[in-house]
Amino acid sequence: MTRFSRRTLLTGGVGLAGLGVGAAAVGVGQELSEPATAPSTLPFFGDHQSGIVTPMQAHANFIGLDLIDAADHTALQGMLRLWTQDAANLTQGEPGFSDTEPELAGAPARLSIAVGFGPGAFASQVLAAKKPAWCAPLPAFGIDRLQERWGQTDVVVAVACDDPMTLAHAVRMVVAPVRRRMRVRWMQQGFHHRRNLFGQVDGTVQPSDDRHDDLVWDDGAEQAWMADGTSLVLRRIAMNMDTWEALDRRGRELSVGRSLDTGAPLTGTTETDEAVFSATKGGIPVIPESAHIARAHQRSDREQFLRRPYSYDLAPPGVDGDTSDSGLIFAAYQRDPLAQYLPVQQRLADHDALNEWTTPIGSAVYAMLPGARPGSYLGAPLFE
Numbered sequence: 001m002t003r004f005s006r007r008t009l010l011t012g013g014v015g016l017a018g019l020g021v022g023a024a025a026v027g028v029g030q031e032l033s034e035p036a037t038a039p040s041t042l043p044f045f046g047d048h049q050s051g052i053v054t055p056m057q058a059h060a061n062f063i064g065l066d067l068i069d070a071a072d073h074t075a076l077q078g079m080l081r082l083w084t085q086d087a088a089n090l091t092q093g094e095p096g097f098s099d100t101e102p103e104l105a106g107a108p109a110r111l112s113i114a115v116g117f118g119p120g121a122f123a124s125q126v127l128a129a130k131k132p133a134w135c136a137p138l139p140a141f142g143i144d145r146l147q148e149r150w151g152q153t154d155v156v157v158a159v160a161c162d163d164p165m166t167l168a169h170a171v172r173m174v175v176a177p178v179r180r181r182m183r184v185r186w187m188q189q190g191f192h193h194r195r196n197l198f199g200q201v202d203g204t205v206q207p208s209d210d211r212h213d214d215l216v217w218d219d220g221a222e223q224a225w226m227a228d229g230t231s232l233v234l235r236r237i238a239m240n241m242d243t244w245e246a247l248d249r250r251g252r253e254l255s256v257g258r259s260l261d262t263g264a265p266l267t268g269t270t271e272t273d274e275a276v277f278s279a280t281k282g283g284i285p286v287i288p289e290s291a292h293i294a295r296a297h298q299r300s301d302r303e304q305f306l307r308r309p310y311s312y313d314l315a316p317p318g319v320d321g322d323t324s325d326s327g328l329i330f331a332a333y334q335r336d337p338l339a340q341y342l343p344v345q346q347r348l349a350d351h352d353a354l355n356e357w358t359t360p361i362g363s364a365v366y367a368m369l370p371g372a373r374p375g376s377y378l379g380a381p382l383f384e
């Protein structure tokens with residue numbers, strides 16, 4: 001696993017040219033979380049869906065939908081055609097097909113609209129044999145306090161861009177036209193920043209750019225139609241601000257294994273320094289064995305995935321004197337969640353100092369479709 005270089009943070013790991021984005025479209029040097037000032041577009045058509053290895057946009061809304069008639073595969077196919085048409089337009093700054101507010105489409109702000117299937121989307125006879133074996137909810141973990149309202153849905157649409165108005169409009173264009181065929185179960189809206197709400201620099205250690213093909217994109221070996229798709233593990237993790245703030249700064253740094261100001265590992269001085277888990281001082285590990293990064297660090301080459309965390313911060317529920325409803329929408333992308341994500345999640349569930357202040361309350365797994373070819377539609381290979 002390597003760290004994002006400064007240049008990677010600024011321009012994205014895959015090379016913008018490779019994504020078909022001209023330098024003028026996304027300014028090199030533009031910070032990931034900085035709202036775009038000029039209209040900018042990400043490609044819609046291509047091998048992969050945009051919004052997965054794309055440099056993170058500032059705002060995102062993950063929409064969890066359930067099919068009203070899961071046995072009707074033609075209805076699903078129709079919705080995919082519709083979403084393709086609208087997403088192809090909206091991402092390029094053009095109005096959607098039945099757009100009542102076309103003026104809101106003019107500033108795409110690096111809009112991406114990516115569609116994924118949960119296990120329920122494969123319920124029809126035609127699609128049953130097309131479900132990847134890993135496409136199922138993760139096993140239950142001891143730390144989980146899962147709420148049904150944030151649970152597995154049949155479909156997810158991940159909408160992201162740098163402008164909250166553009167985002168809201170695109171979300172309307174996703175849900176309104178399919179309202180007779182699908183129900184919205186949840187929307188998980190979040191914002192991205194180099195730090196999370198605990199003040200920690202987040203998203204440092206990621207698979208290196210040249211490992212995306214191997215670690216992120218499916219090669220079609222199990223399900224031919226999944227070639228160039230990937231999997232999404234979406235966990236909603238509540239963060240208890242009140243108890244976290246009660247901890248002193250040193251304790252906060254020891255719980256993760258990195259310093260709060262620079263994000264450097266406790267064994268180093270800058271964010272990109274490699275953590276040295278074997279280092280000791282007076283016989284005591286400098287990075288505690290229970291620290292989040294010590295527990296999460298890969299123990300084999302396969303245990304790597306792309307982390308794209310979005311923070312959420314909602315009104316407190318008004319019970320027990322709570323002052324916040326905050327946390328992370330933790331999105332992890334990998335070719336195979338069972339081989340890559342699960343062992344790390346299990347290790348963190350078994351023990352992680354951070355568990356004292358964090359609680360998983362939602363969990364879902366999706367097969368993110370391959371990109372759509374020009375002239376075709378998202379998910380077309382599923383119906384061939």
Ligand code: HEM
Nearest residue numbers: 200201202203204205237256293296297298328344345358
């Ligand atoms: C690293 C925070 C949940 C996997 C980190 C870092 C922070 C952090 C601050 C260090 C900087 C970095 O490399 O990004 C959090 C918080 C969480 C959370 C606040 C929950 C609210 C998770 C979960 C997983 C995970 C659920 C996976 C199951 C990792 C991995 C690393 C990491 C793999 C890199 C470890 C290494 O140094 O090799 N996290 N994290 N984290 N986290 Fe988390």
